[in-house]
Amino acid sequence: MEKREFTITSETGIHARPATILVQAASKFSSDITLSYEGKSVNLKSIMGVMSLGVGQNAKVTIAANGDDEKEALDTVAETMKKEGLTD
Amino acid sequence: MSLLLDGLAASSGITIAPARLLVGSDLSIKKQHTADENHEVARLHDSFALSRTELQALSQQVHHRLGQRAVTIIDTQIAILDDPTLQNKIIDRINSHHDTAEWAVKKIEDYYLNIFEHKNDNDYLYARATALRDVTKRILSHLLNVPLPDPALLDHRAIFVADNITPTDTAQFNKRYVAGIVTTNGGRTSHFTIMSKTLALPAVVGVKNATTLIHDGDMLIVDGIHGKVIVDPTNDEIEHYRLLAGKFAQEQQKWGALKDKQTVSADGRRFEVAANVGTFADIIDAQEDGAEGIGLLRTEFLYMNREELPDEEQQFTAYKRFVAAMNQQHVVARTLDIGGDKKLGMVKLPREANPYLGFRAIRIGLARPEILRPQLRALLRSSVYGRLAIMFPMIATIEEFKQARAILDEEKDKLEKEGYQVAKNIEVGMMLEIPAVAVMAEHFAKYVDFFSIGSNDLVQYMFAVDRGNQEVAYLYQELHPAVLRMVRRVIEAAHAEGKWIGMCGEMASNPIAVPLLMAMGLDEFSMNSSQILRIRSLINQLSTRKLQPLVHRAINAETAANVRKLVEEYVPEVKI
Numbered sequence: 001m002e003k004r005e006f007t008i009t010s011e012t013g014i015h016a017r018p019a020t021i022l023v024q025a026a027s028k029f030s031s032d033i034t035l036s037y038e039g040k041s042v043n044l045k046s047i048m049g050v051m052s053l054g055v056g057q058n059a060k061v062t063i064a065a066n067g068d069d070e071k072e073a074l075d076t077v078a079e080t081m082k083k084e085g086l087t088d
Numbered sequence: 089m090s091l092l093l094d095g096l097a098a099s100s101g102i103t104i105a106p107a108r109l110l111v112g113s114d115l116s117i118k119k120q121h122t123a124d125e126n127h128e129v130a131r132l133h134d135s136f137a138l139s140r141t142e143l144q145a146l147s148q149q150v151h152h153r154l155g156q157r158a159v160t161i162i163d164t165q166i167a168i169l170d171d172p173t174l175q176n177k178i179i180d181r182i183n184s185h186h187d188t189a190e191w192a193v194k195k196i197e198d199y200y201l202n203i204f205e206h207k208n209d210n211d212y213l214y215a216r217a218t219a220l221r222d223v224t225k226r227i228l229s230h231l232l233n234v235p236l237p238d239p240a241l242l243d244h245r246a247i248f249v250a251d252n253i254t255p256t257d258t259a260q261f262n263k264r265y266v267a268g269i270v271t272t273n274g275g276r277t278s279h280f281t282i283m284s285k286t287l288a289l290p291a292v293v294g295v296k297n298a299t300t301l302i303h304d305g306d307m308l309i310v311d312g313i314h315g316k317v318i319v320d321p322t323n324d325e326i327e328h329y330r331l332l333a334g335k336f337a338q339e340q341q342k343w344g345a346l347k348d349k350q351t352v353s354a355d356g357r358r359f360e361v362a363a364n365v366g367t368f369a370d371i372i373d374a375q376e377d378g379a380e381g382i383g384l385l386r387t388e389f390l391y392m393n394r395e396e397l398p399d400e401e402q403q404f405t406a407y408k409r410f411v412a413a414m415n416q417q418h419v420v421a422r423t424l425d426i427g428g429d430k431k432l433g434m435v436k437l438p439r440e441a442n443p444y445l446g447f448r449a450i451r452i453g454l455a456r457p458e459i460l461r462p463q464l465r466a467l468l469r470s471s472v473y474g475r476l477a478i479m480f481p482m483i484a485t486i487e488e489f490k491q492a493r494a495i496l497d498e499e500k501d502k503l504e505k506e507g508y509q510v511a512k513n514i515e516v517g518m519m520l521e522i523p524a525v526a527v528m529a530e531h532f533a534k535y536v537d538f539f540s541i542g543s544n545d546l547v548q549y550m551f552a553v554d555r556g557n558q559e560v561a562y563l564y565q566e567l568h569p570a571v572l573r574m575v576r577r578v579i580e581a582a583h584a585e586g587k588w589i590g591m592c593g594e595m596a597s598n599p600i601a602v603p604l605l606m607a608m609g610l611d612e613f614s615m616n617s618s619q620i621l622r623i624r625s626l627i628n629q630l631s632t633r634k635l636q637p638l639v640h641r642a643i644n645a646e647t648a649a650n651v652r653k654l655v656e657e658y659v660p661e662v663k664i
Contacts, residue, residue: 011436011439015216016161016164016218016219019216020164020167023167023171024163024167043173047168047171048200051200051204051216052200052203052204085434
């Protein structure tokens with residue numbers, strides 16, 4: 001299992017657009033990927049889950065991947081978050 | 089009996105066609121139980137599948153229009169449909185509560201909206217909730233067999249009537265059938281107005297209760313010249329407006345002949361009528377529409393839809409293309425103007441209580457030279473390919489202008505030392521959009537090569553009014569004697585120092601304002617290119633000398649309404 005922590009720096013948090021892009025990116029991998037925030041975990045391939053978390057600016061989140069392509073999956077997710085301006 | 093509705097003229101022209109309402113269909117449902125859960129689940133699957141097909145087609149269209157990388161609210165809706173979580177929750181509800189599919193959809197939508205709304209971060213709630221509401225609306229429309237209003241389905245000429253036209257709506261328009269637009273919301277200078285002008289569609293915005301007073305199929309006259317909408321017109325009215333529309337079209341025909349001539353008033357004074365452009369496609373329009381130059385090149389487009397700041401080379405390539413395309417006609421480039429209502433992903437800006445009064449435009453440029461310097465270098469390098477001028481937006485003080493100009497001179501020296509060619513005669517000016525600058529114009533005039541009056545912001549700041557706020561938009565009065573006095577003052581200040589002065593806000597293409605501006609001596613009028621020939625034709629017909637008494641009376645009038653009346657009486661040519 002791979003696990004990484006991120007701080008969301010974007011002013012609007014994970015709103016609908018970056019949530020869509022994150023889910024699209026995560027869905028390309030076979031590993032189970034979860035997003036955790038304030039004690040709750042959701043499937044990063046589920047947009048309803050991601051949007052329900054309501055991750056705002058300065059939130060500390062953990063993303064964990066478990067499966068054959070877990071490392072690659074986390075790299076891609078991290079890169080996507082940066083590209084979308086969610087993290088610095 | 090016909091019904092006359094008043095609004096704000098957003099885009100000129102007259103159109104007569106039936107109304108097509110773009111408003112929510114009746115998707116109300118009642119709590120109902122079923123004895124056949126499997127049937128309800130099957131209906132649910134069908135409605136998801138149909139919705140997905142529709143949205144995918146729509147997504148294709150939007151991507152085609154906005155580019156493959158544009159992820160829109162439609163993609164979010166597709167992601168919601170593709171997420172088994174939502175569908176499974178609805179199916180669970182059908183099975184456990186014996187709900188009909190519609191009722192289960194409604195309950196699960198409420199469940200999620202409740203979660204979304206209970207989060208404390210309210211800034212982006214709207215987007216998440218909207219995406220979910222839009223997609224459940226579509227699912228319900230299939231379950232209930234009620235069609236959703238879909239602008240793409242329009243198959244005959246009609247006038248769209250809506251509360252608001254969103255970018256997603258316009259992405260779906262079939263331009264062939266859209267005859268005009270009427271909206272209840274929207275100030276005169278909102279994004280939508282600019283867009284309808286670009287599409288050259290007659291449009292009237294801010295028409296109160298339009299979506300309740302107008303019904304699907306009602307015959308409408310949209311008078312985008314005077315900001316009026318007539319519902320169920322009488323035969324006489326239709327006749328009258330046909331004549332007017334014909335006259336307008338005739339005028340338009342005549343305008344074609346003006347393209348290759350200079351803009352000269354009846355008493356021989358030369359003016360320049362230029363275009364405001366934001367993309368290279370606009371340059372092509374500007375040339376076709378008879379622009380005598382580019383009075384405002386918005387450089388923001390280079391920074392949109394990308395993750396990093398464009399580097400000097402990328403900017404140079406783009407600017408060179410613009411400057412070269414206009415041959416020896418001048419191109420006035422404005423340095424990056426973000427902040428206020430314009431945000432960019434890659435430039436992190438602090439959250440502000442009053443963005444319009446905050447960190448924006450040249451204030452960002454001076455504080456973040458890593459943004460301004462490469463832009464200036466790229467502009468300077470492009471200067472050898474034509475006739476470039478550079479201006480800084482939102483200058484408030486002499487110090488700011490001197491500081492910006494010093495950075496420009498420094499980069500120019502550096503470039504020359506590095507062996508680059510830079511044109512010798514680049515004019516350096518500033519936007520005049522802050523009242524304090526207008527008051528101090530004679531001092532600024534010593535340091536600038538030219539001014540460009542940004543009337544939209546100037547009027548907003550003068551009247552302390554947000555032109556996008558419907559409640560107060562009426563206070564946005566560019567014809568007000570206060571504005572005329574200020575404009576006259578800055579024109580005189582510029583000319584006293586031998587500098588030229590233009591205007592690049594909406595006011596420059598307002599036919600009521602133009603006679604006054606030309607008589608006051610404004611040198612350059614810059615506008616959306618669809619308005620250029622109309623304004624050139626107007627200027628050609630008028631004599632600045634004969635207009636002087638009108639200017640005197642307008643400046644001394646008490647209200648904007650008085651000014652309008654005076655001009656309409658004195659200059660019958662502005663009527664069309």
